[in-house]
Amino acid sequence: MKKAIFVTAGAAGTGFAIAERFAKEGKDVFVSARKIEEAISAAEAISAKYGVFSKGYAFDLRDRKSIVETFKDIDSMGYYVETVCHNAANLHLAKDPSKGIDFFDITPEEFAEVLEANVIGNFTIVREAALRMKENGGGAFVFISSNSAVRPNPNRIAYVTSKGGINSMSKSIAVDLGKYGIRSNVVMPGTIKTARWIAMGDKQISNGTMTPIGDISDFEDIANAAWFFGSQESKNVTGTELMVDGGMSTQIYPEILNKYRAEDIARQEATKK
Numbered sequence: 001m002k003k004a005i006f007v008t009a010g011a012a013g014t015g016f017a018i019a020e021r022f023a024k025e026g027k028d029v030f031v032s033a034r035k036i037e038e039a040i041s042a043a044e045a046i047s048a049k050y051g052v053f054s055k056g057y058a059f060d061l062r063d064r065k066s067i068v069e070t071f072k073d074i075d076s077m078g079y080y081v082e083t084v085c086h087n088a089a090n091l092h093l094a095k096d097p098s099k100g101i102d103f104f105d106i107t108p109e110e111f112a113e114v115l116e117a118n119v120i121g122n123f124t125i126v127r128e129a130a131l132r133m134k135e136n137g138g139g140a141f142v143f144i145s146s147n148s149a150v151r152p153n154p155n156r157i158a159y160v161t162s163k164g165g166i167n168s169m170s171k172s173i174a175v176d177l178g179k180y181g182i183r184s185n186v187v188m189p190g191t192i193k194t195a196r197w198i199a200m201g202d203k204q205i206s207n208g209t210m211t212p213i214g215d216i217s218d219f220e221d222i223a224n225a226a227w228f229f230g231s232q233e234s235k236n237v238t239g240t241e242l243m244v245d246g247g248m249s250t251q252i253y254p255e256i257l258n259k260y261r262a263e264d265i266a267r268q269e270a271t272k273k
Contacts, residue, residue: 001078001079001080001136002028002077002078002079002080003027003028003079003080003081003082004027004028004029004030004053004074004079004080004081004082005019005022005027005028005029005030005081005082005083005084005085005230006029006030006031006032006074006081006083006084006085006125006129007019007022007029007030007031007032007084007085007087008031008032008061008084008085008086008087008088008125009032009033009087009088009089010029010030010031010032010033010039010042010085010087011031011032011033011035011038011039011041011042011056012033012038012042013192013219014087014144014189014192014219014222014223015031015085015087015088016031016042016219017219017220017222017223018085018087018144018222018223018226018227019031019042019046019054019085020046020049020050020223021220021223021224021226021227022083022085022227022230022231023046023049023050023052023054024050025227025231026050026052027052028052028053028054028079029043029046029052029053029054030043030054030055030056030057030074030079030081031043031046031054031055031056031057032056032057032058032059032070032088033056033057033058034058034059034060035058036056036057036058038056038058039056039057039058040056041056042054042056043055043056044056055077057070057073060117060121061088061089061090061116061117061118061121061122061124061125062113062116062117062120062121064121064124067121067124067125067128068124068128070128071128071129071132075132080132080133080135080136080139081129081132081133081139082133082136082139082140083139083140083141083142083230083231084125084126084129084139084140084141084142085142085144085226085230086122086125086141086142086143086144086166087144088117088121089117089118089144089159089162090113090114090117090118090159090162091159092110092113092114092156092158092159093156093159099155100153100154100155100156101155101156101158102155103155103157106157106158110158111157111158111161114158114159114161114162115158115161115162115165117162118159118162118163118165118166119162119165119166119169122143122166122169123169126141126169126173129141130173130177130180130182133177133180133181133182134177134180134182137181138180138181138182138183139181139182139183140182140183140184140185140229140230140231140234141170141173141182141183141184141185142184142185142186142187142226142229142230143166143167143169143170143184143185143186143187144186144187144189144222144226145163145166145167145170145186145187145188145189145241146159146160146163146188146189146190147188147189147190147243147245147248147249148160148163149163149164149166149167149188150164150188150249151248151249166186167186167188167241170184170185170186170239170241171184171239174238174239175239178238183229183234183235183237183238184238184239185229185234185237185238185239185240185241185242186240186241186242187222187225187226187229187241187242187244188241188242188243188244188245188249189217189221189222189244189245190211190216190217190243190244190245190246190248190249191216191217191245191248192216192217192218192219192221192222209254209256210248210254210256211245211246211247211248211254212246212247212248212250212251212255213246213247214246215246216245216246216248217244217245217246221244222244225242225244228242229242
């Protein structure tokens with residue numbers, strides 16, 4: 001059987017950068033997107049640039065039937081997926097990502113919808129891929145989670161809960177499937193320079209001024225971490241997590257808050273005068 005990589009939500013942004021990172025190393029790559037046109041376009045771009053085989057698929061993480069059919073189609077071409085990079089997610093941030101959704105505005109149905117996609121949908125992919133990995137000498141799962149799984153942002157309870165579930169699921173996969181040569185690890189990004197983040201402008205929740213290293217992640221930062229976990233570079237690494245957030249989750253509070261506090265005190269003193 002020929003080996004390939006599968007990147008969910010691999011048609012743009014972080015996912016496309018991950019797909020390119022593996023293709024750059026000569027790996028054949030499958031990508032998914034919600035729209036088939038986007039998936040096909042991304043696959044064609046990867047093939048043209050790197051000379052590898054690439055094919056696009058369209059499915060929603062909640063569509064279990066389409067996930068199963070996707071893996072059957074991959075079987076029919078004589079491939080098995082050696083590494084899956086789980087990048088797709090239901091963000092559930094409403095119209096204004098800078099505000100999120102108030103706790104009391106989220107219904108149980110909406111909460112369940114996020115878990116159905118981010119946890120159960122990803123488990124469906126894991127199960128289909130693991131069945132093939134078991135018969136073909138092993139493989140690797142790389143989950144793109146979030147630093148908010150351990151340091152939550154406000155008004156994102158459904159998303160944060162789902163990412164925490166992914167982290168725990170990855171550990172269980174590592175324990176249950178290690179005997180088959182199957183590894184599972186998690187990349188935990190902080191803020192990434194996505195089109196959505198750029199469009200937020202002065203409403204950006206965090207940027208380089210908030211991190212110890214003075215910057216947030218480019219797509220390539222996440223792609224490099226995914227390559228490490230998804231390749232033989234990490235052949236003895238499983239059940240672990242890697243923060244890629246410029247040190248944001250390490251600090252008690254951003255140093256720039258000292259500046260804001262000093263400015264606030266100065267304003268108060270000026271008012272007294």
